[in-house]
Amino acid sequence: MSNKKQLVTIKGTKEGLSIFIDEACSFEEAMADLQEKINAIRPKEYEPIVSVHVKLGNRYLLESQEKELREILNHKSRFYIESINSNVILKEDALKWKENSEIKAVRKIVRSGQVLEITGDLLLIGDVNPGGKVVSTGNVYILGNLYGIAHAGAAGDRKAIIAASYMKPTQLRIADYISRAPDYESDGVYMECGLIDEEQDKIVIDRIQVLSRNRREISGFERRILNG
Template sequence: MTQQPVVFKGTRKGLSIYIANDAKIEDIRSAADSKLKSGKPFFDGATVNLTFLGREFNSQEQSQLLELFAQYMKIGTVEFTQAPARQEEYPSDDHYNFFDGIEEGMARFVRGTVRSGQRIFYEGNIVVIGDVNPGGEVIAGGNILVLGTLRGIAYAGATGNSSAVVASYCLQPTQLRIAGYITRAPEGETIKPPYPEVAYIKGDQLIIEPYLPGKGKQAESILQTKV
């Protein structure tokens, strides 16, 4: 398998960036920029500690990388580990330890209504004790649970965790996204069932079904687009 020039690994302390020893600075910047763009809703506005491991950089290259990352996040502490990382320590793909599964990771509790114009994001799971109004936005690296009505935008698994779920007492989002899958509310009024629902990825589809076993039939797969 060809080694990627850049691999991101999230930890509780921040973001580790593994750099292939033989990668050129142009390829490193291009690969990092692509990953940062895909995770922009998650990184935007967050303060992130950065640790670069692997390839050695001169001062000019370090400045170029920090300028790139600063376009997508607020940079906290920075560390460049000049000694090349051992081959067996180099991950093969991006990985975020603190929200690896649907039951793992830290959670942020939001008490009250998320109103239009508000934007809530967290690297783990988010629990909203209230409603999410149209124009409100909730972005989580893990799962999203709304103990109320979800009418705004929900983006779970923002860094690529396709095991993440979105659940709500009343699921009526204007936009729903899990990892690389996105769907929007259908036009016109829809009749919502009188029970909670959960959205998740199954196979190559984003589906919604009753959250409580035995309550109603499983909903048909909703139109989704992989991005």
């Protein structure tokens, strides 16, 4: 009986195949074992292309290594990579992720003509006056009055939201969606949020409590705002 260690494990799922690559062996050894196994199970030309999810564990792939992996699992071999998952990322990517997901707290009044731009989520403790503007790549939370312009998800995040203690904005923007003053009640609204309603294909204003239902991925910080 062979005691050869399994460097690559292939399991069938409802979504296709899951391929687990041993994280301790060399990349060259893993690819040789993968090629051997793929040759043994390759579908016939008349069979459908099989979707594959690759699990790397604590292994990071260089760009050249990912290219080699994709060359083994390509349409010619009757496979298609749906995802490549690794527990490891580069330090620069981790720092970028941290910056983009961090909540930046700012205490000030954004006056007419001023623009406050933030990477990540913005928590503004203060007002945005008419003619003032706040821009964030993430969510915008305003513990104060929103009279000016607020732009959330500025890098394209359509799941971003805008919440304010008192909302009577000149304009709301989320990603590439724009909503202007006529969309809101003339007297303004208290403790409301703006978010994209995909069915209506526009920004809508709703009670802040709907975030726990419509944005389930919200962080613990946001839950504390909602629940007090």
